[in-house]
Amino acid sequence: MNITFIEGVILGLVQGLTEFIPVSSSAHLVFFQNFFGLKEPIIFFDVCLHLGTLLAVVIFLKDDLKSIFLECLSLFIPKDKMELKQRWKSSSYARFALLAIVATIPTSLIGLFFKERFELLFSSVPAVGLMLMVTGVILYLTKRIRNAGKEIDGITILDALIIGVAQGLAIAPGISRSGSTISFGIFRGIKQDIAARFSFLLSIPAILGATIIKFDSPLNLNEGMFTYLAGAIVAALAGYLSLKLLSSMIRKGQLSYFSPYCIVAGSLAVLTSFL
Numbered sequence: 001m002n003i004t005f006i007e008g009v010i011l012g013l014v015q016g017l018t019e020f021i022p023v024s025s026s027a028h029l030v031f032f033q034n035f036f037g038l039k040e041p042i043i044f045f046d047v048c049l050h051l052g053t054l055l056a057v058v059i060f061l062k063d064d065l066k067s068i069f070l071e072c073l074s075l076f077i078p079k080d081k082m083e084l085k086q087r088w089k090s091s092s093y094a095r096f097a098l099l100a101i102v103a104t105i106p107t108s109l110i111g112l113f114f115k116e117r118f119e120l121l122f123s124s125v126p127a128v129g130l131m132l133m134v135t136g137v138i139l140y141l142t143k144r145i146r147n148a149g150k151e152i153d154g155i156t157i158l159d160a161l162i163i164g165v166a167q168g169l170a171i172a173p174g175i176s177r178s179g180s181t182i183s184f185g186i187f188r189g190i191k192q193d194i195a196a197r198f199s200f201l202l203s204i205p206a207i208l209g210a211t212i213i214k215f216d217s218p219l220n221l222n223e224g225m226f227t228y229l230a231g232a233i234v235a236a237l238a239g240y241l242s243l244k245l246l247s248s249m250i251r252k253g254q255l256s257y258f259s260p261y262c263i264v265a266g267s268l269a270v271l272t273s274f275l
Contacts, residue, residue, distance in 0.1 A: 026128075099160040177206060
């Protein structure tokens with residue numbers, strides 16, 4: 001099944017905008033693919049879109065990733081006589097990276113054992129709509145949290161595990177990965193902008209994992225490569241812009257602003273599927 005150039009660009013735009021903005025990229029891709037009459041996903045095209053959004057988040061987090069690399073390196077190549085324990089306590093970015101690894105463990109386990117069950121939901125627009133409404137409720141609840149002030153050094157292993165479980169459940173189409181991880185970080189008392197950066201960091205192994213999983217299916221590399229490349233470039237550009245927008249809104253405490261959209265879009269999806 002092929003897609004036109006315009007469809008590829010539109011789907012790339014949808015993927016890039018909704019991968020990080022908490023309105024569920026999987027839900028919107030299901031809606032748009034149904035609109036275009038694409039009943040089955042085009043595996044290699046999906047891989048290209050994921051690689052585009054992966055590039056966006058790596059560029060957006062380049063300073064954080066550089067700090068993580070340098071601090072992790074300094075743990076093993078110290079410039080002074082500080083003991084490893086002392087160096088670890090002063091290495092907040094290295095701790096950030098370790099907690100991201102911890103959070104990835106439950107995500108990976110959920111993906112490993114429940115991936116096929118969650119994938120069944122992709123063929124059900126009403127189910128996707130209901131999950132999108134759940135995302136809306138989760139986002140709305142963040143406005144009720146007033147004491148979220150933990151910095152990086154205050155994040156615990158339990159916090160990371162809970163956020164990792166939230167990310168794992170976001171395999172279900174309609175549950176926003178960024179929305180659930182940022183929201184549960186806030187529920188655990190983590191400062192909003194720190195919860196967002198942690199979510200963005202977690203998206204790197206999550207997107208890589210999703211890309212690797214898709215390589216289990218046969219790929220057709222000969223058809224529509226220009227369309228696939230265009231989709232990936234659009235996804236990367238839109239993904240970077242959406243990261244900038246979301247970060248700005250989170251700093252202003254506006255994460256819950258996306259809640260009405262998710263609830264209305266989910267409700268419309270459920271209603272129209274029965275018409």
